Amino acid sequence: MKGIPSITTADAYVDHVGKVTRNDPGRRAALRRSLGRPVADIGARWAHGVVAPWLPERRDVRGRRVYDAVESAYYTVAALAAARPADRDRETDQPATPEADAAADNEESARTNLGRVLGLAVRDGKVNPDTAEGRLHLLCRQDVAGLHRQLPGLIRLLQAKDVQVDLAKLLLDLSRWGIGRDEVAKQWLQGFYRAMNELKDNDDQDAARQIGQESEDK
Incomplete structure (x- = not known):
């Protein structure tokens, strides 16, 4: 979708x-002060110098809801990138080109979305499962404005446990929220529950193999 x-x-x-x-x-x-604020808020004014050059032209994006979601996504991700420790900044010297964009279409599916990050944090014992589940479901019910108000709290929870979010993948998901919320929410929830249950599934498989081995030894 354009934009x-x-x-x-x-x-x-x-x-x-x-x-x-x-x-x-x-x-x-x-940029950090702009986190969780509406784009038109006075607290976001100093962020425009960083974010505005990257935004698509409004006339090139079909629909106000689509543009608002994309615009908010760029501002929120900029604030989150500025808020994380400097040693977490990614380094790359490869420019974005149409050829690279086309080659990256399949790469996105391999990236870790917010739901899976949260599920892995639960699996690893870093985040309380009830807290994580409740916050994720709350996010998934929000409109664009509510999503950007609620999201910083969840990101801070993860960062406090030294869990980092793929901000590039998050930018894409937030950009789609205007008309694709239900699909993104589904992907987040599926990623969450799959990741959270990976350890249990692995333990069950190990137990089954052990039982099978014991049966062969008898």
């Missing part, structure tokens, strides 16, 4: 935010 960035463009954007804020504490702080 939704490719995963290659999203990676380049996250890298760009990291680079322009790494040695500029004032700009980093300004």
Whole structure:
């Protein structure tokens, strides 16, 4: 869909935010202050210099809901990128090109979405399962504005446990929220429950193999 960035463009954007804020504490702080605020909020004004050059033209995006979701996604991801530790910034010197965008279509499916990140944190004992499940379902019920208000709390919960989110993949998912919320929510929830139950499934398989081995030994 026109206006939704490719995963290659999203990676380049996250890298760009990291680079322009790494040695500029004032700009980093300004972006961090914009987190969770509406794009038109006075607290987001200093973020425009970083974000605006990457936004699609409104006339090129069909539908106000689509554009609002894409615009909000870029601002939120910039604020999240600025808020994470500097040593987490990704480095890349590969520019986004149409050829790279086309080659990256299949790569996105291999990236880890927010739901799976949360499920893996539960699986590894870093996050309480009831807390994680409740927060994820709350996010999935939100409209665009509500999503961007609620999301920072969940990201802070994960960062406090040293769990990092793939911000490029998040940018794509947030951009689709305007008309594709239900599909993105489904992917997040499926990723969450699959990841959370991976350890149990592996334990069950190990137990079955052990029982089979014991039967052969008798």
